[in-house]
Amino acid sequence: MEYSFANLTGAFHNLLLDTLGIPGWLTTTIECVLIGLGMLLAYSLLALFYIYFERKVCAAFQCRLGPNRVGPFGLLQAIADMFKILIKELIHLNHIDRFLFALAPYLVIIASMLCFAVLPWGNGLQIIDFNIGIFFLLACSSIGVLGILLAGWSSNNKFTLIGALRSGAQMVSYELSIGISVITMVCLAGTMNVPEIVQAQDHLWFIFSGHVPALIAFIIYIIAGTAETNRGPFDLPEAESELTAGYHTEYSGIHFGFFYLAEYLNLFIVSGVATLLFFGGWMPLHIPGWEGFNAVMDFIPSIIWFIAKAVIISFVIIWFKWTFPRLRIDQLMALEWKYLLPFGLFNLVLMTLVITFGWTL
Numbered sequence: 310m311e312y313s314f315a316n317l318t319g320a321f322h323n324l325l326l327d328t329l330g331i332p333g334w335l336t337t338t339i340e341c342v343l344i345g346l347g348m349l350l351a352y353s354l355l356a357l358f359y360i361y362f363e364r365k366v367c368a369a370f371q372c373r374l375g376p377n378r379v380g381p382f383g384l385l386q387a388i389a390d391m392f393k394i395l396i397k398e399l400i401h402l403n404h405i406d407r408f409l410f411a412l413a414p415y416l417v418i419i420a421s422m423l424c425f426a427v428l429p430w431g432n433g434l435q436i437i438d439f440n441i442g443i444f445f446l447l448a449c450s451s452i453g454v455l456g457i458l459l460a461g462w463s464s465n466n467k468f469t470l471i472g473a474l475r476s477g478a479q480m481v482s483y484e485l486s487i488g489i490s491v492i493t494m495v496c497l498a499g500t501m502n503v504p505e506i507v508q509a510q511d512h513l514w515f516i517f518s519g520h521v522p523a524l525i526a527f528i529i530y531i532i533a534g535t536a537e538t539n540r541g542p543f544d545l546p547e548a549e550s551e552l553t554a555g556y557h558t559e560y561s562g563i564h565f566g567f568f569y570l571a572e573y574l575n576l577f578i579v580s581g582v583a584t585l586l587f588f589g590g591w592m593p594l595h596i597p598g599w600e601g602f603n604a605v606m607d608f609i610p611s612i613i614w615f616i617a618k619a620v621i622i623s624f625v626i627i628w629f630k631w632t633f634p635r636l637r638i639d640q641l642m643a644l645e646w647k648y649l650l651p652f653g654l655f656n657l658v659l660m661t662l663v664i665t666f667g668w669t670l
Contacts, residue, residue, distance in 0.1 A: 313432045313433035314431050314432060314433040314434040314611075314612075315432075315433030316433070317433075318433065321340075322336065322340065325339060325340075344436055348422060348425060348426065348436070351425075352422070352425065352570070352574060353391075355573070355574060355577055356570045356573045356574060357387045357388060357391060358387075359573040359574075359576060359577065359623070360387040360390070360573060361376065361383070361384065361386065361387045362620075362623075362624075362627075363573075363627050364376050364383075364386075364387075365383075366624065366627050366628070366631070367627070367631050370628075370631045370632070371631070391566075394562065394563065394565070394566040394569070395562075395563060395566070397561060397562040397563075398561065398562060399561055399562040399563070399564065400561040400562070402464075402465075402559055404465050405463055405464055405465050405559070406462075406463040406465070409459045409462070409463035410459075410460070410463040410464060410559075411564070412456075412459060413456045413457070413459040413460035413463060414456065414460065414557075414560065414564045414565075414567035414568055414571075415456070415567070416452060416453070416455055416456030416459065417453050417456035417457065417460075417567060417568060417571040418567050418570070418571055419452065420449055420450065420451075420452035420453035420456065420571075421453065421571050421574045421575055421578060423445075423449035423452070424446055424449050424450050424578045424582075425574065425578060427442050427445060427446045427449075427503060428503075428578070428581045428582070428585065428615075429503050429504060429507055429585060429590045429591055429615065430591065430612050430615055430616075431591045431610065431611035431612035431614075431615060432591055432611040434591075434611070434612060435503065435504065438502075438503065438504060439502070440500075440501065440502045441501050441502075442501060442502055442503035443491060443495055443501040443503065443506070444501055446582065447484075447487075447488055447491065450484070450487075450537075450578075451484060453480075453571070453575070454476070454477055454480045454481065457473055457476045457477065457480070457556050458473050458474075458476070458477050458556075459473075460473060460556045460557055460560070460568075461473020461474065461476070461555075461556035464556075464558065464559040464560075466558060466559055468555070468558055469555065469556050469557070469558050469559060472555030472556040472558070473555075473556040475545050475555075475638065476539060476545075476555070476556055478642070479536060479539070479543065479545065479641060480536075480537055480539075482642060482645045482646065483533040483536040483537050483543075483645055483649075484533075484537065485645070485650055485653075486529050486530075486532075486533035486645060486649040486650055486653050487530060487533045487534060487537060489529070489650070489653035489654060489656075489657055490526040490527075490529045490530035490533065490586075490653060490656075491530070491582075491586060492657060493522060493523075493526040493653070493656055493657050493660045494506075494515055494519070494523065494526055494586040494587065496657070496660055496661060496664060497515055497518075497519050497522075497523065497660060497664060497669065498515070503585065503590075506585060506586065506590070507585065507589065507590035507591060507592055508592075510588075510589035510590070510592050511592060511595065512595055512597055513595065513596075513597065514587065514588050514589040514592070514594070515586065515587050515588075515589070516587040516588055518669050519660070519663070519669060520663060520668060520669065521659070522656050522659045522660035522663055523587065523660075525652065525656045525659075526587075526653075526656055526660070527583065527587045529649050529652060529653050529656070530583060530586075530587075531583060531622070531625065531626065532644075532649060533645070533649060534579035534580075534582075534583065534626070535579075535626050535629050535630075536641070536645070537575075537579065538572060538575040538576055538579055538626075539572065540572070540576065540626065540629070540630050541629065541630035541631070541633070541635060542629065542630065542633040542634060542635050542636050543635075543636060543641060544630075544635060545635065545636070545638055545641060576623055576626060576627075577619060577623060579622075579626070580618075580619040580620070580622040580623040580626065581615070581619045583619075583622050584615060584618040584619045584622060588618050588622075589614075589618075590615060591611035591612065591614050591615040592611075592614065593606035593607055593609060593611075593614055594606050
């Protein structure tokens with residue numbers, strides 16, 4: 310059986326509460342602070358990794374080398390860029406709504422942090438765990454669009470406003486397809502509890518046991534998820550040739566860095582949710598009847614399984630960006646309302662029939 314991190318966290322809780330005699334309220338406070346620091350550390354490391362990873366993947370697609378000067382294999386380039394953006398001056402603008410202008414990047418960061426906390430990183434390694442985890446995840450993911458709209462409107466710039474309106478229309482539209490794909494897989498799992506969804510894929514991942522409806526749901530999810538993160542070929546809100554930098558044109562320094570970080574972390578969150586719903590989360594690859602193979606797969610730690618799956622799915626999303634040209638706004642909306650949404654609704658009905666007649670593996 311895969312090692313559960315719940316044993317480690319439980320032992321630490323007992324150490325504080327029983328061995329050291331720390332009061333319950335203070336124990337909870339210490340644990341929350343440590344969890345927050347852990348999230349910030351993971352957030353930063355993932356952002357640095359994805360910046361380097363995308364630069365290398367992009368370079369490979371374009372027959373270039375990518376970062377190769379700063380540090381071995383260019384590994385320190387992303388760290389150098391991080392320090393550069395931290396020490397850049399915050400430019401104070403006139404004729405803006407200062408409070409909303411400052412609030413917007415924090416809303417984007419908070420939304421991604423809340424979604425971050427729901428992901429099951431390993432067996433027993435999850436920050437927020439309750440019976441409507443998927444519903445909470447969908448609700449929190451909708452907060453980010455508020456930050457983008459506020460950023461565009463409060464900047465008092467026509468280019469940022471156009472970028473924010475594009476982003477709002479795009480994200481609200483594609484959230485429907487994401488939600489329908491998620492509901493399709495929730496129907497297959499029979500629960501919205503995240504650990505239970507993972508445990509339901511103990512013998513076979515949903516992408517295999519759900520037959521054709523699961524595959525269709527995954528394709529719709531990965532397309533809509535790419536659009537939800539404002540990444541190419543759906544990067545109309547940040548269309549450099551038209552809107553300079555879109556909704557964050559007027560931002561500088563660490564405030565711009567927040568938007569930059571949130572884009573990469575949202576890429577990981579979209580990939581992590583796909584891993585959770587379709588590829589078993591932290592669950593190892595198990596093939597029915599192959600007991601020896603399954604035993605070998607169980608030796609790989611659950612956290613490695615989850616991160617590896619999420620990175621592979623992220624690679625596919627990055628592949629989209631550097632392969633397809635940017636869509637026009639009418640093509641973007643037609644893809645959602647004329648194709649993805651109707652197919653998603655039909656697929657939901659199809660999954661219901663598959664479950665009703667017991668055709669799942």
